[in-house]
Amino acid sequence: MLTASDRTTLQIVSCVQPNGDLEVSLASVPIPRPGPSEVVLRIEAAPINPSDLILLLAGADAGQLAAGGSPERPVLTGKVRSAAALQARFGQSIPVGNEGAGTVVEAGSAPEAQALLGKTVAVATGSAMFAEYRVVHAALCLVLNPGSTAIDGASACINPLTALGFIETMRKEGHTALANTAAASNLGQMLVRICLKDGIPLVNVVRTAEQAAILKGMGASYVCNSSEPSFLADLTEAFASTGTTIAFDAIGGGRMAGDLLACMEAALNRKATSYSRYGSPTHKQVYIYGGLDTAPTQLVRTFGLAWGLGGWLMTPFLQSLEPAKVVALRRRIADELTTTFASPHARQVSLAEALRLPAVTEYAKRATGSKYVIVPSR
Amino acid sequence: MLTASDRTTLQIVSCVQPNGDLEVSLASVPIPRPGPSEVVLRIEAAPINPSDLILLLAGADAGQLAAGGSPERPVLTGKVRSAAALQARFGQSIPVGNEGAGTVVEAGSAPEAQALLGKTVAVATGSAMFAEYRVVHAALCLVLNPGSTAIDGASACINPLTALGFIETMRKEGHTALANTAAASNLGQMLVRICLKDGIPLVNVVRTAEQAAILKGMGASYVCNSSEPSFLADLTEAFASTGTTIAFDAIGGGRMAGDLLACMEAALNRKATSYSRYGSPTHKQVYIYGGLDTAPTQLVRTFGLAWGLGGWLMTPFLQSLEPAKVVALRRRIADELTTTFASPHARQVSLAEALRLPAVTEYAKRATGSKYVIVPSR
Numbered sequence: 001m002l003t004a005s006d007r008t009t010l011q012i013v014s015c016v017q018p019n020g021d022l023e024v025s026l027a028s029v030p031i032p033r034p035g036p037s038e039v040v041l042r043i044e045a046a047p048i049n050p051s052d053l054i055l056l057l058a059g060a061d062a063g064q065l066a067a068g069g070s071p072e073r074p075v076l077t078g079k080v081r082s083a084a085a086l087q088a089r090f091g092q093s094i095p096v097g098n099e100g101a102g103t104v105v106e107a108g109s110a111p112e113a114q115a116l117l118g119k120t121v122a123v124a125t126g127s128a129m130f131a132e133y134r135v136v137h138a139a140l141c142l143v144l145n146p147g148s149t150a151i152d153g154a155s156a157c158i159n160p161l162t163a164l165g166f167i168e169t170m171r172k173e174g175h176t177a178l179a180n181t182a183a184a185s186n187l188g189q190m191l192v193r194i195c196l197k198d199g200i201p202l203v204n205v206v207r208t209a210e211q212a213a214i215l216k217g218m219g220a221s222y223v224c225n226s227s228e229p230s231f232l233a234d235l236t237e238a239f240a241s242t243g244t245t246i247a248f249d250a251i252g253g254g255r256m257a258g259d260l261l262a263c264m265e266a267a268l269n270r271k272a273t274s275y276s277r278y279g280s281p282t283h284k285q286v287y288i289y290g291g292l293d294t295a296p297t298q299l300v301r302t303f304g305l306a307w308g309l310g311g312w313l314m315t316p317f318l319q320s321l322e323p324a325k326v327v328a329l330r331r332r333i334a335d336e337l338t339t340t341f342a343s344p345h346a347r348q349v350s351l352a353e354a355l356r357l358p359a360v361t362e363y364a365k366r367a368t369g370s371k372y373v374i375v376p377s378r
Numbered sequence: 379m380l381t382a383s384d385r386t387t388l389q390i391v392s393c394v395q396p397n398g399d400l401e402v403s404l405a406s407v408p409i410p411r412p413g414p415s416e417v418v419l420r421i422e423a424a425p426i427n428p429s430d431l432i433l434l435l436a437g438a439d440a441g442q443l444a445a446g447g448s449p450e451r452p453v454l455t456g457k458v459r460s461a462a463a464l465q466a467r468f469g470q471s472i473p474v475g476n477e478g479a480g481t482v483v484e485a486g487s488a489p490e491a492q493a494l495l496g497k498t499v500a501v502a503t504g505s506a507m508f509a510e511y512r513v514v515h516a517a518l519c520l521v522l523n524p525g526s527t528a529i530d531g532a533s534a535c536i537n538p539l540t541a542l543g544f545i546e547t548m549r550k551e552g553h554t555a556l557a558n559t560a561a562a563s564n565l566g567q568m569l570v571r572i573c574l575k576d577g578i579p580l581v582n583v584v585r586t587a588e589q590a591a592i593l594k595g596m597g598a599s600y601v602c603n604s605s606e607p608s609f610l611a612d613l614t615e616a617f618a619s620t621g622t623t624i625a626f627d628a629i630g631g632g633r634m635a636g637d638l639l640a641c642m643e644a645a646l647n648r649k650a651t652s653y654s655r656y657g658s659p660t661h662k663q664v665y666i667y668g669g670l671d672t673a674p675t676q677l678v679r680t681f682g683l684a685w686g687l688g689g690w691l692m693t694p695f696l697q698s699l700e701p702a703k704v705v706a707l708r709r710r711i712a713d714e715l716t717t718t719f720a721s722p723h724a725r726q727v728s729l730a731e732a733l734r735l736p737a738v739t740e741y742a743k744r745a746t747g748s749k750y751v752i753v754p755s756r
Contacts, residue, residue, distance in 0.1 A: 051655075054655045055655050085680060086653070088647065088650055088652065088653035088654075089653035092653070094653070252679060253679075258674070258675075269466070272466055274466065275464070275466035275467035275470070275472070276466075277429075277432045277433050278691055281694065288679070288683075289683075291679065294679075296636070296676045296677055296678045296679070297636075297675075297676070297677035297679060298674045298675070298676060298677075299674055299675035299676075299677070300674045301630060301631075301666070301669065301672075301674070301675060302463065304689065305666075305667075305689030305690065305691040306689055306691070306694070307688055307689045308686060308687070308688035308689075309686070309687045309688065310685055310686035310687065310688075311682065311683030311684060311685050311686075312683065313656055313683040313684070316659065316684070
């Protein structure tokens with residue numbers, strides 16, 4: 001229970017000035033009293049996801065950041081590359097952190113809030129989770145099963161719901177197999193485990209032989225390495241074998257999205273019995289859900305006219321599903337938290353350590369296996 | 379009535395060999411007896427549309443074509459740029475011509491076929507309309523109103539249904555205004571007339587001051603010239619004024635599609651009350667329906683994650699509508715054939731003349747106002 005005299009929390013905030021100066025620091029802010037349907041969560045683990053970096057570093061070059069301030073109150077400074085696009089956040093100290101897990105230490109009067117008291121829960125709020133405490137709505141909380149720790153549940157929301165969201169999108173749009181790029185990521189490995197378990201054909205695109213070996217070792221059937229000269233032929237072959245007509249692309253920039261569409265088209269045309277000047281009539285879809293490559297997307301349009309490309313974001317997609325479906329997906333995550341949905345975290349850091357070099361430079365790389373989790377009590 | 383002894387028709391056919399040789403010529407083929415629900419159409423006017431050029435010239439450089447053969451049987455020869463993509467049509471003489479109009483001179487036994495005897499009808503078959511005669515299904519025929527000629531009705535199907543299809547797509551996907559590029563084209567001018575008549579806000583993108591003047595002269599409210607230095611600001615302003623969140627792009631290559639999305643996003647963000655790292659939550663859509671620029675599509679992704687880009691083709695879109703809706707659209711076209719849906723044809727050529735220089739070079743330019751219509755009786 002929080003005392004009346006000490007109702008403050010440290011939180012990581014990020015601020016961009018009109019001149020492009022970026023400052024990331026720790027702010028001490030009051031913890032509000034929870035509303036009737038709200039609870040106060042003591043955050044015990046919060047992962048640093050690529051989506052957090054957008055807000056945290058605002059597109060500043062991580063290699064050019066400077067660490068200063070005091071040991072207890074470190075301050076990270078840098079320059080953003082394109083201030084104009086950030087106009088809407090100029091001068092605001094924005095609290096960062098999309099998800100995490102911890103213990104409910106205070107609850108509002110409503111039964112659904114009271115029921116959570118003392119429970120270990122995971123939550124994705126989309127903001128202010130890089131903090132010691134946060135007030136959250138009871139309905140957002142996913143109660144972890146007995147035996148699951150906050151570290152187990154730190155990443156229980158975003159990656160698991162994203163991976164399951166890919167599969168639900170595939171089904172909703174009438175496809176029976178899917179592809180994923182940057183497939184050796186935490187999310188990618190989770191998707192491999194889900195698809196193996198559920199018997200869904202999955203084509204994995206990676207960029208090194210080491211990443212291919214990791215996925216093959218997990219039992220993945222289709223792994224295509226974009227660094228191989230045979231990549232496009234391999235991808236076409238995998239699409240033809242699986243009937244894949246939807247792909248999720250974490251890269252975004254360069255030729256990948258167009259290559260995915262072109263290889264789907266080539267695989268479909270193998271079965272064509274007559275020439276169609278408009279290409280295969282089967283709809284081919286690619287969703288860009290990340291931006292590992294921030295360069296422009298280049299589409300060499302050799303895939304007919306039955307195609308779509310778009311952005312994909314988990315929260316609005318889930319909102320388009322039946323609420324009961326979302327409840328079932330979340331229940332499955334809790335039940336398979338340490339198996340299908342396990343997220344190995346590479347390094348634990350405190351709130352202050354997350355603002356120091358070289359930790360920042362490391363997690364900003366968003367490289368396979370270099371994931372960090374913030375443990376405020378450290 | 380066709381005589382029993384002369385049941386042949388000339389038709390324009392296009393053939394690509396595995397070595398990339400293209401040959402376009404006139405073939406003499408038998409006219410089959412119509413089935414019960416079919417009719418024989420004497421084609422009196424058939425326009426040469428950009429979509430016909432895909433099949434006719436197979437991507438060969440129109441400037442490098444050679445004209446030969448005899449005056450009655452001219453032969454056009456050339457080299458296609460990318461033979462590999464055309465494998466499915468190697469060695470086949472493909473009859474060309476998507477749409478046209480003429481008189482029904484013979485009919486099958488079914489009442490719906492008999493009812494068409496002697497009528498002037500327009501039809502889009504998707505093939506073999508560059509001919510003297512063609513057997514077509516009665517259900518495809520749009521009976522022109524008394525007083526409308528075959529020349530009036532030659533382009534009554536593809537452009538009018540495409541323009542109306544844009545508006546139906548806009549409505550179906552929940553938008554209230556739309557944009558179109560290459561807006562001074564026949565199709566673009568038709569869209570201007572429809573939108574003026576129906577009170578739908580339309581943003582027109584053109585690339586010269588002359589084209590802008592044409593549309594302004596027709597009464598278009600929003601015309602943005604992509605050659606102006608203020609183009610992106612003008613487009614953003616027009617999108618903000620009209621609330622446009624869907625665009626149809628005939629260009630395809632280069633930055634246009636991405637610029638449309640970026641300007642929609644900029645217009646939406648003017649009204650944003652807080653910063654969202656994922657961009658505006660309002661879905662922004664661009665459909666590519668042509669390929670005036672065959673270069674790769676370049677997307678500089680500064681438009682958040684709520685966006686879509688895709689190919690758009692009239693026939694499958696119409697098939698997704700209620701049949702009664704399609705009947706109503708076709709009826710409207712017949713009723714407004716010489717007003718809203720008028721297509722000025724620049725030049726009339728015979729079947730043979732269509733295979734001679736410089737006619738081929740002219741219509742292959744697909745330039746505003748350089749449209750040709752084939753009149754087989756010439």
